[in-house]
Amino acid sequence: MTDRAAPPDPVTEFVDLPSGVRLHTRRWPGEKRAFILLHGLSSNCATWERVAQRLAAAGHAVVAVDQRGHGLSDKPDGGYDFATVSADLAALIRQLQLDRPVVAGQSWGGNVVLEFAARCPGMAHGLVFVEGGFLDLQSRSQNGADEGWAETAKRLRPPDMDGARKANLEARIRAAHPEWSEWGVDATLRNFEWLPDGTVRRWLPVDKHMRILRALWEQRPPELYPRIAEPTLICPADDGNLEWLAVKRGQVAAAEQGLARARVHWFCNTPHDIHVARPRALADLMLAFQETGPSLTLET
Numbered sequence: 001m002t003d004r005a006a007p008p009d010p011v012t013e014f015v016d017l018p019s020g021v022r023l024h025t026r027r028w029p030g031e032k033r034a035f036i037l038l039h040g041l042s043s044n045c046a047t048w049e050r051v052a053q054r055l056a057a058a059g060h061a062v063v064a065v066d067q068r069g070h071g072l073s074d075k076p077d078g079g080y081d082f083a084t085v086s087a088d089l090a091a092l093i094r095q096l097q098l099d100r101p102v103v104a105g106q107s108w109g110g111n112v113v114l115e116f117a118a119r120c121p122g123m124a125h126g127l128v129f130v131e132g133g134f135l136d137l138q139s140r141s142q143n144g145a146d147e148g149w150a151e152t153a154k155r156l157r158p159p160d161m162d163g164a165r166k167a168n169l170e171a172r173i174r175a176a177h178p179e180w181s182e183w184g185v186d187a188t189l190r191n192f193e194w195l196p197d198g199t200v201r202r203w204l205p206v207d208k209h210m211r212i213l214r215a216l217w218e219q220r221p222p223e224l225y226p227r228i229a230e231p232t233l234i235c236p237a238d239d240g241n242l243e244w245l246a247v248k249r250g251q252v253a254a255a256e257q258g259l260a261r262a263r264v265h266w267f268c269n270t271p272h273d274i275h276v277a278r279p280r281a282l283a284d285l286m287l288a289f290q291e292t293g294p295s296l297t298l299e300t
Contacts (some may be wrong), residue, residue, distance in 0.1 A: 007056035024072035028056035040107030044071035046187040050279035086116040104128035119229040134255035138215040225258030
């Protein structure tokens with residue numbers, strides 16, 4: 001896709017939902033169909049910035065949102081189950097008067113999009129699962145045996161980063177992703193609150209992270225696929241982790257088979273954060289998808 005004019009400037013806005021929860025959003029104006037972008041677990045809306053800019057430069061309205069408990073949004077004590085978080089998304093769409101947007105989510109955000117589509121049929125024009133939406137934590141092993149919660153919790157519990165030096169965290173991100181731009185590093189650092197003494201604190205505390213993780217473990221995507229009628233673009237990443245890739249391919253295949261109108265595009269040699277690592281390629285794919293839906297021909 002050719003380069004486009006500079007995108008319009010975004011507006012930072014806090015949206016009060018009927019539930020009383022206030023969500024932080026970044027919004028780009030546009031005359032064409034809206035996109036709404038959801039981040040992953042313990043992430044933030046800034047990670048979608050480069051994708052949003054390219055969508056907006058093509059004339060689309062775009063909304064990137066910090067989900068409850070994350071970033072600058074409210075952090076209530078409860079409501080981290082899929083029913084509540086997907087209701088937040090539906091309420092945000094209604095509050096902003098978006099007419100059947102394309103709804104995209106990365107990692108856990110993709111599974112939020114899946115739950116939303118199952119509970120609110122017809123509310124979206126299309127769905128985009130970016131390294132998520134197909135995540136089935138119980139069905140992780142290659143031999144088909146389900147993984148128990150205790151094993152999952154031990155394996156995926158995040159480290160307690162509160163009190164870490166921001167400079168040290170930045171160095172770790174750069175070392176893990178030497179190819180990332182300055183923007184990508186900064187956006188990832190914004191998963192944390194930056195404190196005046198030079199340390200960081202999680203926007204989403206570990207206990208709430210684990211509650212969301214438990215909800216993700218309890219969700220069984222194959223049971224939801226038959227309830228989804230919207231065209232769905234599935235974007236998994238091949239990051240070279242062969243053991244996880246074998247499991248992921250099975251989960252992606254289950255999603256492609258279970259969804260009525262799905263297409264898959266693999267991002268090769270790409271980390272989990274596709275929207276940070278390859279925002280231009282992802283945005284262009286999303287633009288083509290919203291125009292053609294399930295008839296889009298994708299290269300693997």
